[in-house]
Amino acid sequence: MNLGTARYFDGKQAVSREVTLFVLGEKLEGKDDSGSVFQWPLNSIRVKHRPKQDESGLISSLQYPNTRLSLNYAVFQKLNVALPNNSFRSFTSSTVAIFSIVLVTLLIVGALVWSVPRFTPSIVDWIPDQIRKNIGEHALAEFELQDHRCDHPKGMKALNKLVQKILPNPKIPVSVNVYSSVYVNAIALPGGHVAIFSELLDTMKHPDELAGVLAHEFGHVQNNDSLDALLVHFGYSFITEVILGDIEEAELLLSLSNHLIELKHSREAEANADVYGLQLLEKANINPNGLQTVFKHLKTLEPSEGDDGWTSFLSTHPPIDARIHNISKESSKKRYPAILSKREWKDLKNICLIHEDK
Amino acid sequence: MDSSVVEQKVAKTQIKFRSDLGALYGYWLLHICLSFFTLGIYSFWGRTNVRRHLAQCISVFNERVEYIGTGKELFFGFLKAIPLFILGYILLFVLSLTPLIALVFIPAIYIYWIASYGSMKYRFSRLTWCGIRGHLSGSSFTYANLSFWRAFLDVITFGILISHTDIEKWRFTIKHSAIGDTKLKFHGENDALFGTHIITGILAIFTLGISRFWYMAALKRYQLEHTTFQNIQLKSTITGGSLWWLMTSNLCILIFTLGLGRPIVINRNFRFYTEHTHIVGELDGSKILQSKELPSKTGEGLESILDLDTGIL
Incomplete structure (x- = not known):
């Protein structure tokens, strides 16, 4: 033809x-x-x-x-x-190819989502103490906290007494400091650094409240949560960057998905730290209701934090109502001894005064 | 009867770009969507489809340019580059915790140059015209060494030698470029744009950098007009004003479409550069033979991970 x-x-x-x-x-x-x-x-x-x-x-x-x-x-x-019949053949082969790609992708996604948070605790164990400390100090520098450390001697003495009472034999040594800051918060950083912000301390009326917060943060320290979170974030960022390096739109979508997974991981870590903190308080014979009081106060500051509705999946922490409820389950009507004298509590509350005078 | 389609062409034959924005949008959207749902695996095939489409929109002497790269090549190139990237990523992470963070930038920039030249080599080897492959030889490491040395000179001379650097790097690239077995040549001088560079550099202070578009246009004109292939010479009609308008309007399109206008921007860039580039002279196609050198089997790897976009395709 x-x-x-x-x-x-x-x-x-x-x-x-x-x-x-x-x-x-x-x-x-x-x-x-x-x-x-x-x-x-x-x-x-x-x-x-x-x-x-x-x-x-x-x-x-x-x-x-x-x-x-x-x-x-x-x-x-x-x-x-x-x-x-080329066109029909290419259609079937491309359909099979697309289905195969989707299937392989789902398997990879599942494996990644499953493996990253599970492998990080093992990796965390390998990281030498000195590097952990360096990371913690690096983080303090990033937050620009180092120049705002409150170190009134009497306040420090009371703080150390409280720390010693809550955590007499720590698996990982802790370094607790109060920093002058407008944020109502406390954070645990790698290397055993715990930072209490003065604004949070100012809201507290009783040493039990600070003890509750410290016990919770010690939970993070002993569980290596901050380093764990850092590595999870590092792992997801790495995966996102490698596979979608040059497709900004898709990278953005995947980063959001990763962020949601990280938030879930963070909420689990917070819940575990609550449990660990309550156990510490129980062991040290300290009233657990202090932590409950702090949560109630935080709820009045940020009412949306108590929301356990559909937006709760966007939160780094479990809903406050649930946390208050969990603590009230553990608390009893038992009477607890005072952990600090009135004088010591006053010194501790004034730990930043000299710093601010400077 | 034998007939050469590319012999005895009329002088100043334009390179043509037949745009098909609808088709480009189709390939691009498929690339973005499937790349997301396949966690990036499809991106190698998606990117290839976009490049293939864009290449075939260009014709030189009425013969289509063709992109013959495949998604599989890009995928394997990517797999080859992963170990190096992991190493670099870990190094970056560890060094970022120490005072040695400043040292990270030296290997990072070096790798960037290696990756960008490697990418150009791959892309050029996958472009064919009349069935003849393009070819870019030269070591990526040599290119990175040259870039490193020129960057060092630029820094210690406070940027005075930037125009020398731009021309020197173009000279290196053109010296190693060929279509089939026929090499491209560059006859420019390194100091040719020194005056333009200095004047636009000084004016940049008062014009918020806009004057630099005139340097960029002058550089592109100089680079093209001093590049020859056989008996043909390239001419460019790019002006500073037209380049400024292209880039500014492209930026506005990207901003106001929240990135969804990217195919429009790609289309405009292709149209701009092809409309402003002319070919002068005659070409004897019978003397352009297929290169005996075989192209590499895998595609750019580092470049796609490092998020570089080094070429027009």
Whole structure:
């Protein structure tokens, strides 16, 4: 069958020659005045650029990858009739490919989501103490806290007494300090650093409240939560950066998903620190209601924090109501001895005074 | 009857770009969506489809340019680059905890140059015209050494030698570029744009940097107009004003479409550069033979991880 003329590139020189195309059995043959120029098996033909009415197209052969045929719309249409059912075949193979990719992806996603938080505790154990301390100090520097440390001697003495009472034999040594800051918060950092912000201390009316907060933060320290969170974040960021390095839009979406997983991880760590803290308080014979009082106060400062509705999955902490409820389950009507004298508590509350005078 | 399509062409034949924004949007959206749902695995194929589409929109002497790279090549290139990236990532993390953080930038920038030249080599080797492959030889390490040395000179001379650096790096790239077995040549002088660089640099203080678009345009004109291939010469009509308008309007499109206008920007860039580039002279296609050097089997790896976009394709 004569299909018409086309231009043939042999892949050796940047020139074309005009050939007449014939379909002979299972082959496409191109001939010029000197005879046969090429023979391509029909099933090896691939469309590189589909021709349009006013635009020529380009086809190639899998068997001769450098060769090309430039042909017009009419010739292509005739050839297309003779070709095996290429379009259907490519559809099925691409469908299978897409399904395979999606399946493999789901497996990879599952494996990543499952493995990152599970492997990090083992990795954390390998990190030497000195590096943990360095990370903690680096974090303190990042928060610009080091110049705001409150160190009134009497206040420090009372604070150390409280720490010693709550955690007499720590698995990981702790370094507790009060920092002058407007944030109502306390944080545990790698290397055993615990930072209590003066604004939080100012809201407290009783040493039991500070003891509750410290016990909770010690839970984070002993569970290596901050280092664990850092590595989880590092792991997810790494994965996101590697696989979606140059697709900003997709990277943003995946980062959001990672962030949600990290938040869930963070909420679990907070709940575990609460449990650990309550156990510490129980062991030290300190009233656990102090922590409950702090949570109630935090709830009045930020009412939305108590929300356990649909937005709770966006929170780094479990809903405050649930945390208050959990503590009240553990508390009893038992009477507890005072952990600090009134004088010591006053010194501790004034731990930042000298610093502020400076 | 043999007939050479590229012989005896009329002087100043334009490079043409037949844009198809709808098709480009289709490939791009598929690339973004499937890349997300496949955690980036599809991106190698998606990126290839976009490049293939863009290449075939360009024709030189009425013959289409073709991109023959595959997603599989990019995927394997990526796999090859992962160990190096992991090493770099860990190094960066550890050094960031120490006072040695400043040292991180030296290997990071060096790797950037290696990756960008490696990427150019891959892309050029996957472009064909009339069935003949492009070819970029030269070591990525040599290019990185040159870039490093030039960057050092730029720093110690407070940027005075930047125009020398720009031309020197172009000279290196062109010296190693070929279509088939026929090499491209560059006849420019390093100090040719020194005056433009200094004047636009001084004016940049008063024009908030806008004057630098005139330097960029002059550089592109100089680079192209002093590049030859066989008997043909390239001409460029890019001006500082047109370049400024292109970049400013592109930025506005990206901002106001929240990034969804990226295919429009890509399309505009291609149209701009092809419309402003002309070919003068005659070309003898029979003397351009396929290069005997085989292209690498895997694609750019580091470049895709490092989030670089070094080429027009």
